[in-house]
Amino acid sequence: MTTMVDASGSAPARWLRIVPDTMTMTGRVLRLARRDPDELLVGLLLPTMMMLLFVYVFGGAIEVGTDYLSYATPGVILLCAGYGAANTAIALVQDSALGIMDRFRSMPVAGATVLAGHVLASVLKNLVTTTIVLAVAALIGFRSDAGPLAWLGAVGVVTAYIAAITCVATLVGVVARTPAAAGGLGFFMLFLPYVSSAFVPPETMPAWLRGVAENQPVTPVIETVRGLLVGLGSDGAPVGDLGPTAAVALIWCASLAVVSLVAAAWVFARRGR
Template identity: 90%
Template sequence: MTATLGVPGPVPGSAATRWLRVVPDTMTMTGRALRLARRDPDELLVALLLPTMIMLMFVYVFGGAIEVGTDYLSYATPGVILLCAGYGASNTAIALVQDASLGIMDRFRSMPVAGATVLAGHVLASVAKNLVTTATVLAVAAVIGFRPDAGPLGWLGAVGVVTAYVVAITCVATLVGVVARTPAAAGGLGFFMLFLPYVSSAFVPPETMPAWLRGVAENQPVTPVIETVRGLLVGLGADGAPVTDLGPTAAVALTWCAGLAVVSLAAAAWVFARRGR
């Protein structure tokens, strides 16, 4: 009798088997998160109405009283995009806490599914929803007179930077979602996400702020992201003047986004795994 020698395959349910299914499991979790969002009419309504209301409020209520040296609609539109994206990403934290409170996370841990795919599914679903929100903001802005002069490369770059920002803040929301104990605590992130763009160059030049607040506005992640998107779409800087060299600002913006995404997602995966044990 001869023995057959070979390398044993992965044991069903082992860590190796789970990681071999990372991509299909991530797609499954993404589809689940999108279906849950679709079945929540309140979330869908807010996702469509919030961008419209914020855009109209800033342009028609505040725009006439704010002097930025250029058309206020062109100046504020990138800020409204990031403001709405932040609100949408904060819902990821609430969704994760709700999954934990309903016992779904325990169910996933009992299955041959890598924990990272559960988190990645929520992140990808949030990115997809926020890109729809971004399109809504741009559509409303176009209706009321927003006319960017960007070419195809400018649009591609702007969408890329916005997507990087959405991924970054969704990863931050994911970390909050696995740390928070209640939906109310996770919902507090929504206020922070909405507040952060106000202390930036989103709606007024930082030069108009007090010295101590100006330092915060110029050295937080939202400002370089907004200035990059504004420069790519309409060619304006934080002071409303034309900008010629976006390279350094774009590098800072992408560095912020990459750093926030990597650190937050790694921390979220670590906390998620420890809670599972």
Template identity: 55%
Template sequence: MSDTLTTARILTGRGIRLSRRNPDAVITSMMLPVMLMLIFVYFFGGAIDTGTRYVTYVVPGVLLLCAGFGSASTAVSVSEDMKGGIIDRFRSLDVGGTPILAGHVGASVARNLLATVLVFGVAFLIGFRPTATPLGWLAAIGLLVAFITAISWLSAAAGLLARTPEAAGGFTFLMMFLPYPSSAFVPIDTMPGWLHGFAEHQPVTPVIESLRGLLLDQPVGDTPWIALGWCAGLLALAVTASESLFRLRTR
């Protein structure tokens, strides 16, 4: 186990170095959520009634959108490794699939945390004022890290499933789409009735509602536990699928 963790840590460093060699993708994954936040706040915020300042309402959704953009690049990185032949070299060094994929996921989490800091910084500049307690901040950060980790593993599985890096890039579409039919940008009760069931019971909504409540020091009930349940379920599914797909691709 210690050898696996050490190898995963080393490969996480490799993933971060690879990110530095592709600054365009990193900058895009960081700046696009910020731009969308500014567009929603300044272009549409005045027309959307959420019962509070719109920037206060929208920031949790933008954080998840940011996490989605950042993690989607993991699919491309994994697909490039599978196509480029580096996996054969790793296997000749007796490096298994789990630490290889964990390295990609670790790099994704690191990139996403940096992007999250950027989103928070811009949000503060345009008027976001959280009132979370220290415990609330810890809970919000922990939940966000859990969500990022889960979707990063899901992205790694998508990279193994795709046959080309270009096809793996299509995973970005799902990450872009999922926050929209949720409570990220507008209250669910303003949506058409036929959409309520999906919007209320998809994985993104409880995460957003939990982050919003924790950051604003509002009652959250059992919503964070539901959100963690979704994260744990997605993580278990993604890790299992990734290991099976890796064996299929390298046998």
């Protein structure tokens, strides 16, 4: 009798297993990623290629008032992490297309754990990507005088950004019908950092574009990470109090994550019914 009640979803037993079920779903997504050579190859090559491209191809022609490697590294970190997080949308659409989501709905598993597993797996995978970017940057000369607390703060902000973009991707993944449609978010996230302070100071942009660059979510995140790691602002000068910028960055990340995840859970449950 207990099994029948749990399977029907009318008992709270499945909610008591939300943590272990989330860990199971996270492990599943990570195993699938490990078995996908294309994803592994992109995860290794994209950060390396982007770092080398900006430093050795564009760096010599861009004047930012300081060493361009120090200036651009936080931007490359956010670019690669955002693109990788956005690919969660494709993974969710593929699960739906293969009928796996229908199988999960028929099991005594809370729908939230399915989505949470994708989110946690994305955060873990993209923190690895961030490590690769930093390793490549260090090999070609990047140095940071940041102390342990500053490094911890930078990792925390990057993690919050990855989680926020993953939550947006989760919403796209449960709404989109095809992998091509879901992939549009990855394309968008690949170019969004260009319209920010990631690679050039917003002051060098046309007035209308400067307003966009200064008031979109990526800019305060990059400014916070750059300030923590190398102590520089968007103009290449030493940065002052990072508190207000960090607060704006975290508010952006939290808002995107909460709104997107709540909407994704609602759509996921509605489609299940």
